[in-house]
Amino acid sequence: MAVTIAIHSYKGGSGKTSFAINLASAYASVGKSVCLLDVDLKAPSSFNYLLPEGKHWVNDIFEGRYGVMDVVKDVSKEMGTKGAFYVGYSNPDILAVREVSSKDRKWQSKALKLLMAAKKDLSNAGIDVVILDTGAGVDFTSVNAIAVADHVISVGRPGASRQRLMEQVIGGVYMPLDKDCYIIENMCHSDNPTDISGKKFDLPVLASISCMCDVAVRGDNEVLVLTEPGHMFSKKIYDIMESLDKITS
Amino acid sequence: MTDNSSTEEMIRLLREISGKLDRILIQGSVDKESDDGILDVLDVMTLLTLPDHLRTTATALFELGSATADELAERTNKERAVESNYLNQLVRMGHVAKNRNGRKVYFSIGEGLGK
Ligand SMILES: Nc1ncnc2c1ncn2[C@@H]1O[C@H](COP(=O)(O)OP(=O)(O)OP(=O)(O)O)[C@@H](O)[C@H]1O
Ligand SMILES: [Mg+2]
Numbered sequence: 501m502a503v504t505i506a507i508h509s510y511k512g513g514s515g516k517t518s519f520a521i522n523l524a525s526a527y528a529s530v531g532k533s534v535c536l537l538d539v540d541l542k543a544p545s546s547f548n549y550l551l552p553e554g555k556h557w558v559n560d561i562f563e564g565r566y567g568v569m570d571v572v573k574d575v576s577k578e579m580g581t582k583g584a585f586y587v588g589y590s591n592p593d594i595l596a597v598r599e600v601s602s603k604d605r606k607w608q609s610k611a612l613k614l615l616m617a618a619k620k621d622l623s624n625a626g627i628d629v630v631i632l633d634t635g636a637g638v639d640f641t642s643v644n645a646i647a648v649a650d651h652v653i654s655v656g657r658p659g660a661s662r663q664r665l666m667e668q669v670i671g672g673v674y675m676p677l678d679k680d681c682y683i684i685e686n687m688c689h690s691d692n693p694t695d696i697s698g699k700k701f702d703l704p705v706l707a708s709i710s711c712m713c714d715v716a717v718r719g720d721n722e723v724l725v726l727t728e729p730g731h732m733f734s735k736k737i738y739d740i741m742e743s744l745d746k747i748t749s
Numbered sequence: 750m751t752d753n754s755s756t757e758e759m760i761r762l763l764r765e766i767s768g769k770l771d772r773i774l775i776q777g778s779v780d781k782e783s784d785d786g787i788l789d790v791l792d793v794m795t796l797l798t799l800p801d802h803l804r805t806t807a808t809a810l811f812e813l814g815s816a817t818a819d820e821l822a823e824r825t826n827k828e829r830a831v832e833s834n835y836l837n838q839l840v841r842m843g844h845v846a847k848n849r850n851g852r853k854v855y856f857s858i859g860e861g862l863g864k
Contacts, residue, residue, distance in 0.1 A: 564776040567768055606860065609792040610775060613858065616812055617771045624764040643793045647808070676797050676804060 502535075502623040503748045504630040506649035506679075510669045511662065512636035514655045515686040517545040518715060520633035522725040522737045528581035529726060530741075532628040535572055535586040539615075539645045540635035541600040544590035547633075548720055552578050557591040559600065561618050562611040568618035569625055579726060586627065600641070608640040615648045643673060651748065652681045653706070658688050670703065680747070684740065687711040706743050709736050771814060791844040791858050806835040807844065807858070815857040 507520045517538075524536035537558055538545050546553075554573030560566040572586035579585055591597070603611075622630050632649060634642040646652055652674050656666055666683075674681045685708040715733050718724060725734045789795070796807055809824045810816060816824075818833035825832060836856045839845035846859040 564772055567765075567772060569765065569768075605792040605795070606790045609790045609858065610860070612793055612811060613775050613814070614772065617768065617775065617814070620771075621765075621768040624768065625761070640793065643797075647793050647796070647811070673797065676801075677808070678805070 502619070502627045502630050503651070504619055504632065504649045505651045505653060505744070506632040506634055506645045507653050507655060508634045508642055508646060508669075509636050509655045510638075510665045511656075512543075514636070514657050515709075515715075516636070516655050517547065517633050518719050519653075519655055519684065519686065519737070520631050521547055521550060521723055522734070523741060524585065524587075524629075524631045525579065525581065525723045525725045526734075526737050526741045527629045527631075528576060528579070528583040528585035529729075531582040533584040533586075533626055534629050534631065535568075535588070535622050535627045536631045536633065537568075537572070537588040538590045539632050539641060541590045541641045542597060542635055542639070544592040544597070545633060546589060546592050547587065550721075550723055551575050551587045553589055554587065557596070558588045559591045559596055561588070562614055564610070564614055568621050579723070581726070584627075586622075603640070608644065611640070612644045612647060615644055619648055638669060638673060646673060646679065647677050649679065651744075652679045653684055654681060654703075655684045655686050658685050658708075682706045682744075682747075684709065707736055707740050709733065774814075789843040790860065791839075795844070803835055803839060806832060807839060810836075810839075810845065810856060810858055815855050817853055817855060821856070 507516045509516050520536060524534050528534045536547070538547060539558060541559060541562070552573060552575045554571060556566050556571040558571060561568050561571055568588070572588040574584055575587050576583065576585040619630060632645045634645045636642070654666060654669070654674070656662055670681060681703050683703050683705045685705060688708045688710050710732075712733055714731065715724065724731050725737050728734060729738070791807060796804055799807060805825055806821065809821055813820060813824060818829050818836055821836065822829040822832040836845060840847050840856070844859060846857050848855045848857070
């Protein structure tokens with residue numbers, strides 16, 4: 501069975517996509533079969549154009565036009581990873597984004613069924629880890645992905661106000677859907693990592709990642725985990741991967 | 750050796766076909782929706798508003814696609830009678846469709862009539 505991890509955050513710009521690309525690359529680099537899907541249909545990340553594109557879009561999975569294995573592309577050769585590294589993109593074309601934004605509840609219900617089926621297909625195809633890069637906040641695209649996942653990683657920036665908001669999502673979305681959740685504090689001040697784990701919920705904080713210019717500047721042109729595995733950021737990602745392995749095995 | 754790998758390949762292909770059939774079933778059910786009496790489509794936001802026990806049942810049904818009360822009870826580790834009761838509650842709420850196939854009764858997430 502594949503392990504499915506949704507990367508989510510209450511507010512945007514917390515580092516979900518950067519984290520998702522690097523975590524997926526870390527898994528693939530140690531020989532795991534990985535599938536990274538951009539399910540942020542309303543604000544496609546295109547994975548910062550770091551990973552080669554496939555022929556079809558993740559949108560096609562939700563429409564039932566193509567199965568997930570027809571959509572994803574194995575980029576392990578290009579990225580030089582030991583394990584298979586499948587990637588699926590959301591369509592960044594504005595027409596596609598507008599179309600998604602006007603979908604009704606009935607379509608969203610079917611989209612959830614199709615995403616569940618996709619997860620099964622990936623598992624059957626021998627994928628070990630499925631990583632879903634979700635959109636920020638609470639809407640159909642993000643919550644459908646959370647519902648499908650086995651584990652949810654909430655990436656958040658530190659701060660008391662954010663903690664209160666995060667608690668809302670934990671209590672109102674993650675918990676009712678019965679998910680194992682973990683927190684990653686991102687962009688912390690290197691000298692002063694503050695604990696943002698909801699006191700009420702007492703969720704484990706997997707790591708505190710400091711704010712590093714390299715992530716912001718170099719992250720647009722390279723996957724740090726692959727180009728510089730010894731980098732402080734890369735080491736954090738590998739540590740997180742090991743913690744996750746212990747949790748999920 | 751070759752025998753083994755061709756068996757594996759066959760299993761892989763069969764799984765691929767089964768996945769494709771699943772998709773066709775999910776897509777195809779649109780056409781016959783109008784007479785199964787489903788009034789309120791069950792999307793994930795509605796799922797969140799359900800009481801805990803019904804939400805667990807409905808989520809398991811989303812995962813299984815279509816299932817008997819037995820199959821569902823196995824998934825949720827509850828008594829069949831209990832699960833059957835929850836499923837019928839979801840049917841009455843208009844979220845779940847109930848279909849008889851021979852001696853077995855199958856439950857599935859409904860398609861909804863309206864929006
Ligand atoms: N630890 C870090 N230190 C410094 N900059 C970071 C760090 N993590 C992410 N960033 C930068 O922050 C910006 C936002 O990151 P990213 O796009 O990954 O966030 P996101 O949560 O996916 O955003 P969105 O909600 O819009 O999808 C990017 O420019 C990224 O390079
Ligand atoms: Mg993003």
